[in-house]
Amino acid sequence: MIHLTEVTFDDATPIDSYGPGFFRIGGQVMFGAVIVTSDAARSWGGMEDLDAVRDLIGAVDFVLLGTGRRMVQPPAALRALLEDAGIGIELMSSDSAARTYNVLLAEGRRMAALLLPVDGGPGGDG
Numbered sequence: 001m002i003h004l005t006e007v008t009f010d011d012a013t014p015i016d017s018y019g020p021g022f023f024r025i026g027g028q029v030m031f032g033a034v035i036v037t038s039d040a041a042r043s044w045g046g047m048e049d050l051d052a053v054r055d056l057i058g059a060v061d062f063v064l065l066g067t068g069r070r071m072v073q074p075p076a077a078l079r080a081l082l083e084d085a086g087i088g089i090e091l092m093s094s095d096s097a098a099r100t101y102n103v104l105l106a107e108g109r110r111m112a113a114l115l116l117p118v119d120g121g122p123g124g125d126g
Helices: 050-054 076-084 094-106
Strands: 015-019 022-025 028-031 034-037 040-043 062-067 088-092 111-116
Touching: 015 094, 022 034, 028 040, 050 076, 062 094, 076 088, 088 094, 094 111
Parallel strands: 062 088, 062 111
Antiparallel strands: 015 022, 022 028, 034 040, 034 111
């Protein structure tokens, strides 16, 4: 399990750590893919689950898309949904996205992390 640097986030929801198939977010362990915003974390059906991503419209300016262990291009439908809504997308591995999310969270940025698990677990890249 990889622990991320401990920083105070007031009432925000930080990503505490991650490991094979899971993320620990705000003290709660979640398995599989997740969407994390400053005030909540929830399960996500992965890059084909556009309904969960639609809920972010108007709430965030950009998303960090963590695609597992390696960077993988998102499906065209996901990219189009975000672009049409004026939401920027930063593509990176999930470990990089988790670290970047915490830095931007501390800065008070309006963003979300869409994370596929690293190395195994439901929705992961095995």
